[in-house]
Amino acid sequence: MDFGQIREILSAPDNVPILGLLGGVAFFLWYGLRQARAMDRLAVQLEADPALAKTHHRKTHPHDDAWEPEVLVWPHLLKVEFLAAIIVTVLLLVWSLALNAPLEEPANPNQTMNPAKAPWYFVGLQELLVYFDPWFAGVVLPLLIVIGLMLFPYLDASPLGTGYYTLRQRKVVLVSFGAGFAIWLAAIVVGTFIRGPGWMWFWPGETWDHTRQVFEKTRDLPAALGPVPVIAFYLLAGWLIHKFVTRTELDRRIYARTSRLQYLTFQFFAITLLIGVPLKIFLRLAFRIKYVWVTPWFNL
Amino acid sequence: MKKTQLWKSVFRVKHDRTDTRTRSLAVLSNVFLHLHPTRVNRDAVRYSYTWGMGGISAYLFLVLLFTGALLMFYYHPTKFQAYRDILYLEHDVPFGRLLRNMHRWGAHLMVITVWLHMLRVVLTGAYKKPREFNWVVGVGLLVLTLLLSFTGYLLPDDQLGFWAVTVGTNMARATPLVGHEGPFGPQLGMTPFNDVRFGLLGGSVVDSNALLRAYVWHCIGIPVILLLLLGVHFWRVRKDGGISGPAPLLLDSEMKD
Numbered sequence: 001m002d003f004g005q006i007r008e009i010l011s012a013p014d015n016v017p018i019l020g021l022l023g024g025v026a027f028f029l030w031y032g033l034r035q036a037r038a039m040d041r042l043a044v045q046l047e048a049d050p051a052l053a054k055t056h057h058r059k060t061h062p063h064d065d066a067w068e069p070e071v072l073v074w075p076h077l078l079k080v081e082f083l084a085a086i087i088v089t090v091l092l093l094v095w096s097l098a099l100n101a102p103l104e105e106p107a108n109p110n111q112t113m114n115p116a117k118a119p120w121y122f123v124g125l126q127e128l129l130v131y132f133d134p135w136f137a138g139v140v141l142p143l144l145i146v147i148g149l150m151l152f153p154y155l156d157a158s159p160l161g162t163g164y165y166t167l168r169q170r171k172v173v174l175v176s177f178g179a180g181f182a183i184w185l186a187a188i189v190v191g192t193f194i195r196g197p198g199w200m201w202f203w204p205g206e207t208w209d210h211t212r213q214v215f216e217k218t219r220d221l222p223a224a225l226g227p228v229p230v231i232a233f234y235l236l237a238g239w240l241i242h243k244f245v246t247r248t249e250l251d252r253r254i255y256a257r258t259s260r261l262q263y264l265t266f267q268f269f270a271i272t273l274l275i276g277v278p279l280k281i282f283l284r285l286a287f288r289i290k291y292v293w294v295t296p297w298f299n300l
Numbered sequence: 301m302k303k304t305q306l307w308k309s310v311f312r313v314k315h316d317r318t319d320t321r322t323r324s325l326a327v328l329s330n331v332f333l334h335l336h337p338t339r340v341n342r343d344a345v346r347y348s349y350t351w352g353m354g355g356i357s358a359y360l361f362l363v364l365l366f367t368g369a370l371l372m373f374y375y376h377p378t379k380f381q382a383y384r385d386i387l388y389l390e391h392d393v394p395f396g397r398l399l400r401n402m403h404r405w406g407a408h409l410m411v412i413t414v415w416l417h418m419l420r421v422v423l424t425g426a427y428k429k430p431r432e433f434n435w436v437v438g439v440g441l442l443v444l445t446l447l448l449s450f451t452g453y454l455l456p457d458d459q460l461g462f463w464a465v466t467v468g469t470n471m472a473r474a475t476p477l478v479g480h481e482g483p484f485g486p487q488l489g490m491t492p493f494n495d496v497r498f499g500l501l502g503g504s505v506v507d508s509n510a511l512l513r514a515y516v517w518h519c520i521g522i523p524v525i526l527l528l529l530l531g532v533h534f535w536r537v538r539k540d541g542g543i544s545g546p547a548p549l550l551l552d553s554e555m556k557d
Contacts, residue, residue, distance in 0.1 A: 014408075014460075017405070017408035017409070017411075017412060020408075020409075020412060021412045021415070024412055024416055025415075025416070025419070028351060028416055028419065028420070029419070031348070031351070032419075032420065032423045032424075033423075035348060036423070039549060042549060043549055043551060043552070046549070046551055047551055047552065047553060053551065057548065058548035058549040059343060059546055059548060059549070061343050061346070061546065067342065068342065069341065069342060070339040070340060070341055070342060071339065071340060071341075071342045071345060072320065072323050072324065072338065072339055073327050073333075073336045073337060073338055073339060073340055074323045074324075074326045074327050074333070074338075075323070076340075076345050077336065077340055077344075077345050078327075078333070078336075080345055080347065080352070081352075081355060084352045084355060084356060084359070085359050088356055088359060088360065088363075088409075089363070091409075092360075092363065092402055092405060092406055092409065093398075093402070095401075095405045095409075096398055096401035096402040096405055097398065097401075099401070099405070100397065100401060101400050101401050101403075101404035101405070102460055103386055103387075103390065103456055103458050103460075104458040104459035104460040105458060105459050106383045106457065106458060106459070107383070107457050107458055107459055107461070107462035107506075108459060108462070109462070109505065109506070111459070112463065113459050113460070113463040116463035116464070116466070116467050117463075117464065117467070118464050118467050118468050119449060119450060119453050119464055121411050121446055121449065122446070122450065122468060125471075126467060129471075133474065134470070134471045134473070134474035134481070134482075135474035135475065135476050135479070135481075135482045135483055137471070138471025138472070138474055138475075139471060139472070139474060139475045139476065139479070139482070140476065146439060146443060149439045149442075150435075150436045150439045152422075152427065152435065153427040153428060153429075153431070153432035153435045153436075154432055156425075156427075156428065158555070159428070159429070159550065159555060160425075160550055160552065160555055161424075161425040161428075161550075162425045162426075162428040162429070162544065162545075162547060162550070163424060163425065163426060163544040163545030163546060163547025164424060164425075164545050164546055164547050164548075164549060165423055165424055166425075166549075169552065170425060173422075173425075174422070174423070177422045181419065250552055253552075253555065253557055256557060257557070297483050297484065298476075298483040
């Protein structure tokens with residue numbers, strides 16, 4: 001166990017924000033889901049008691065009919081904003097006093113950095129270069145992610161859960177987004193903390209050995225199969241996702257509101273990004289399979 | 301003094317009164333505050349709903365504009381000077397190191413807060429009707445934030461930035477159709493000297509032209525586009541009735557089939 005190596009990786013100035021990100025996501029996920037659970041409990045209570053549902057103010061916050069429903073922006077909102085600005089400024093000042101921004105030697109095209117890593121927010125894409133050719137990992141995949149994100153509101157046909165935290169009413173949507181976010185974060189963590197010289201896999205605590213060689217033969221699925229495995233995968237994964245999307249009574253009602261176009265678009269992005277990408281990673285790591293579809297023009 | 305013509309011409313409203321009308325006017329008649337309505341839902345000022353991440357991202361953007369403008373006084377985007385300017389900033393300019401640190405860590409913090417903002421908007425379903433398009437604008441802002449960070453990475457002209465940008469732009473070679481190593485690129489006549497990567501770098505390698513292009517995109521191009529989209533983003537929030545919640549619960553049984 002090489003603790004020096006762990007410390008070196010963790011304390012690299014540009015890696016510190018990742019720890020902040022992971023801590024922040026963990027905290028706010030807990031914070032948001034706690035409110036979601038409270039709202040879900042309220043939903044169960046009100047479904048069971050229609051009389052109460054008519055009179056209840058339908059929030060988990062404290063409520064009194066005598067209170068003004070609205071407050072003045074000055075001072076009530078501006079006070080909060082001003083406080084937030086001060087706290088962020090202080091935080092940033094302390095961070096900037098405590099930790100110096102990295103500066104390496106002058107750029108030198110003749111001396112390759114090893115490992116040469118992208119900034120941490122893009123390192124996930126770099127990690128995906130292991131599993132996909134550059135045209136896919138570097139260009140098509142980021143485009144699909146951005147387009148998929150932009151289409152997100154147009155594919156979510158349920159009016160439930162607008163403007164409040166809930167888990168039960170929006171399970172499919174939240175699981176989809178959560179899966180994508182988790183893959184992205186996992187790729188960043190692997191790319192930053194696991195990948196060492198030569199972009200080789202080093203477990204935490206393993207010394208980065210610059211002379212290490214990997215004699216690993218990758219293989220492809222037979223070219224004669226053509227697109228058959230990919231098509232078969234899309235059908236199977238689509239069927240599994242369909243099972244998940246129509247699992248409960250509420251899910252089926254939401255599904256009924258979804259148009260054919262919305263649903264097929266959702267299926268395409270879910271199969272490709274949320275199941276296809278992790279599956280290909282798994283095939284590569286577990287069975288050393290490089291390409292699942294070989295053509296004269298491109299390989300996937 | 302508050303009765304003088306000068307004072308009245310600047311502030312217009314009396315700010316020391318606590319009545320509703322004066323306080324509303326304080327927001328309405330102020331160019332910096334008129335983004336806000338005069339009143340908001342009493343639950344909307346709670347930190348628990350928004351986490352303040354959108355506002356903090358916008359504030360960090362202002363901090364970055366300010367520190368970035370100060371950095372521009374000391375920085376020349378040329379291969380000869382860029383790295384020396386960073387050394388000069390770090391060792392000779394008063395508070396230069398603090399300035400650079402704040403710009404760098406502020407940028408990283410902004411990436412984090414933008415992601416958390418997105419997470420919150422998903423968790424609360426705040427992107428739903430009628431706010432779908434504002435979410436699209438938000439995704440655009442997210443991409444621009446990442447591109448701002450990425451173009452800034454090259455500017456110190458050190459090994460870290462150089463190789464990160466080399467790795468990053470090497471992927472552009474493989475762009476389908478318009479990259480010289482991408483699918484169908486060579487068939488369409490793409491070479492290292494006319495493809496999309498050449499356009500990004502102003503050359504076939506990361507060199508002085510790439511530094512200048514990164515600088516111009518970083519300091520002018522992307523911030524201008526981002527500010528435009530930010531204006532649209534805020535304006536839409538306001539037009540859609542302020543922040544999306546906390547809204548009253550809609551029961552399953554009340555959803556129309």
